[in-house]
Amino acid sequence: MGSVVKLHGLPMSTNTARVIAxxxxxxxxFELVPVDLSPFGQVPVLEDGDLKLFESRAISKYLAEKHSDAGADxxxxxxxxxxxxxxxVELWVEVESKHFDPAISPLLYEAVVKPVLGQATDEAVVEAKAAELEKVLDVYEERxxxxxxxxxxxxxxxxxxxxxxxxxxxxTAKAELVESRPRVLAWWNDISARAPWLKTAEGMKFP
Structure with missing residues (x-):
């Protein structure tokens, strides 16, 4: 029996959720440990035996490679x-990281995280990032x-x-960016109904 994989992070964190998924x-x-061990102050951090990794996309790829014969390919x-x-696959992983993430991450920080912290949402940032995200989702709709x-x-x-x-x-109110694009919406409805994702989403609740 090998050691149990430990994941240091918070289940409501998008980066942690990516790895949990x-x-x-x-x-x-795996064991979820609510502690931040990253040298850059980031979560998650994965411990697999003597190996310690941070950066969620690198962790995801490692796990997908290590457990290539299990679950989805x-x-x-x-x-x-x-x-x-x-x-x-590598191409669209890069698109997510370089185009989708830079648009949606600041949008959600303003629309979701700030209210939880008791801070005011900067609507100008939300609208600017929504405009960027629209362009990305237009590419997805075509794809x-x-x-x-x-x-x-x-x-x-x-x-x-x-x-x-x-x-x-x-x-959020910006769900319409997905809902107004029928192919993107159908894709989201498909991937969000997967049993492993539903299990992941159970933990994605802010206190």
């Missing part, structure tokens, strides 16, 4: 799949007209990495 997809038992590497298929999921016909990390932020977005 992968653990749940892969059926990996999140990197499209199984069964002699082509290099092109796995490269498409999802050609494939069921961002990387093709199968659910992968490219989809999973979007779920924590979209979960919170859909609880």
């Amino acid at each position: 992968v653990l749940n997809e892969k059926g990996v038992d 999140l990197l499209l590497r199984r069964g002699g799949r082509s290099l092109a298929e796995s490269a498409t 999802l007209g050609k494939a069921k999921y961002l990387a093709g016909d199968h659910y992968t990390l490219a989809d999973l990495h979007h779920q924590p932020y979209l979960f919170y977005l859909m609880k």
Whole structure:
């Protein structure tokens, strides 16, 4: 028996939820420890034996690689799949990180986090970031007209990495950014109904 994986973070944190979602997809038992050990003051931090990792996307990819035979094929590497298929996953993972995240993260900080902290939302920031997010989602709407999921016909990390932020977005007035795009909405309805995600979302409640 190996040591139990420990994940240091907070379940309502989008970055922590991203990693929990992968653990749940892969059926990996883990211990959630509400402590921040990152040298950059970030959560989550994963401890797997002697290995310690931070940065949620790096952790997600590590877990998807290590547990490649369990659960969903999140990197499209199984069964002699082509290099092109796995490269498409990497492409859309990068799109999430470089285009989607910079738009939606500040929007949700203003619309969701600040009110929890008792601070006033800067509506100008919300509107500016919503305009950026619209452009990204327009690209997604076109892409999802050609494939069921961002990387093709199968659910992968490219989809999973979007779920924590979209979960919170859909609880705000800016949910209309998704709801007004039928293919993006159908994609969200699909990926948000996955049993591992529903398990993840149970913990995503602010106190």
